[in-house]
Amino acid sequence: MNPHILIIGAGFAGVWSALSAARLLDQAQRGDVTVSVLAPQPELRIRPRFYESDVHGMKAPLGALFEAVGVTFIQGHADTIDVDGRSVGYTDNHGQRQRIGYDRLVLAAGSQVARPAVPGLAEHAFDVDQMESAMRLERHLVDLAALPASPARNTVVVCGGGFTGIETATELPARLRAILGNDAAPRVIVVDRGASIGAALGAGITPAIVAACEQAGVEWLAGTSVMGIDAGGVTLDNGDYIASKTVIWTVGVKASPLTAQVPGERDALGRLRVDEHLKVIGQAHIYATGDVAWAAVDERGNHALMTCQHAIPMGRHSGNNVAADLLGVAPVVYRQPKYVTCLDLGDWGAAFSEGWERELKLQGQEGKALKRQINSVWIYPPAADRAQALAAADPLIPIV
Incomplete structure (x- = not known):
């Protein structure tokens, strides 16, 4: 049976994990390794834009893209992880219970709004x-x-x-x-x-x-x-x-509850602590990425936030490294020292800042133009072109 890399989640981190894993396997000419993405729907939902109107259109289909790079999509809701048995249980789109095995797992199940016990x-x-x-x-x-x-x-x-x-x-x-x-x-x-x-x-x-x-x-x-x-x-x-x-x-977020099924250290948000290659510390076959990963971005004590700014590069690294692990080649270190924010502020415009101290660089309509570019172009997945998509998944692409 072919070696199997299973990725749970088709958000920013999950999609870029799949593309990056496919890229390294393509370079190694390893057509015998299967890369699968397990998620509720074959689309990347553009979650950073859900505060806007016309939410139903804020998604990007993934079927053609995955087909172009040789990634298998499995439609379903993952709910159990058997770490010792290296398998994941899920409910498929017909409501039937299924189980699938893996050789390497990338947990990219995302996050959800925190709902404390406030009456009503x-x-x-x-x-x-x-x-x-x-x-x-x-x-x-x-x-x-x-x-x-x-x-x-x-x-x-x-x-x-x-x-x-x-x-x-x-x-x-x-x-x-x-x-x-x-x-x-x-x-x-x-x-x-x-x-x-x-x-x-x-x-x-x-x-x-x-x-x-x-x-x-x-x-x-x-x-x-x-x-x-x-x-x-x-x-x-x-x-x-x-x-x-x-x-x-809108008060707070927490990591997917699936993280609780993977033994390991967690932060206050439920994210699994990972090493510099995004492998879950203490686990030999499981990587965590995006919103479920407690990952250092630099040597100064800063950690990735639950944003697509961090999820996209993390996905490029986790996908590359899970494939590298399976192939027995050297992984790449995840570091993302540059941090920016671009805060939409309605008709007034937007505010763009740089650094963890958030030094203001652009504001008003100038900031708004950048925000529109980010929201409508930069965070969307590449076209369904094999060469273009694999090139875009390189973890060593400069992060700007």
Whole structure:
């Protein structure tokens, strides 16, 4: 039976793992090794854009791309990992239980929004974490137009003032005006535990966040937490109640629960600790990449974040290294010392920063042009051309 590399997940890290593994096998002329991707659908969902409208179109089909590079796609939901038996259990697209073996495994199962035990959160809050939940929010926003005008109808509460919360909140006023009309006077409120506006993103880009929120009319309740959510709104930790038909939860993420089935050290987000080659420490045959990997990006103590900025290069490295491991050739070290952010800020524009201290480099419409380029071109997979796709998967491509 052919040696088998199995990759769980078709997000950014999973897709680039598959392409990079295929690249090294192609260079070694090893057509006897099978590379498979196990995921719910043969498409890369562009998750960083789920705060926008028209979410249903934010995906890239993978069938032709995988066929071009010789990667097998298996449609299903993975739910069990047998580390000792080197196999993965999953439910296929017909609802049938299946099991598949592997010689090497790449866990690229991604992350999900953290849902703490806040009363009413599960029943009444929306999120932009997955395509289905973002589409549910979009349908809800459209349906608001059929309700009588009221403060609750016109008010959206965004819980969390981190990256996702800010991008969601600053996009909402224009989305709401398009749905409710220019006379509706929509109100968007960010509730955040941080001591000040944009505290989670540092002082460098805070002025841009403040300016964008002032222009859009986005309000902040800093140093505040949501204690409960019901059908009519939210209760805050100071006892205040905000009437709202739309509460969006963006507070934190955690690694896929599949990580719990792999013995190893984890961080507070549930990510598996990996070595410099992205192999899970203590495991001989399992690699972790993207949002499930607790990986050092430099020698200064910084670690990869749960973003496509890190997931794409990590995928290039993990795919190369899992194939290298199987072939018995030298792996490459994952390091990504350059860190940038590009924060969308609605009609005001965007803020682009460099370094872990987030030094502001571009803002306003100049920053927005870069953000559009990132969101619409840079993070999408390559065309279904074998030579082009394999070349793009080189882990030694400079990271800029």
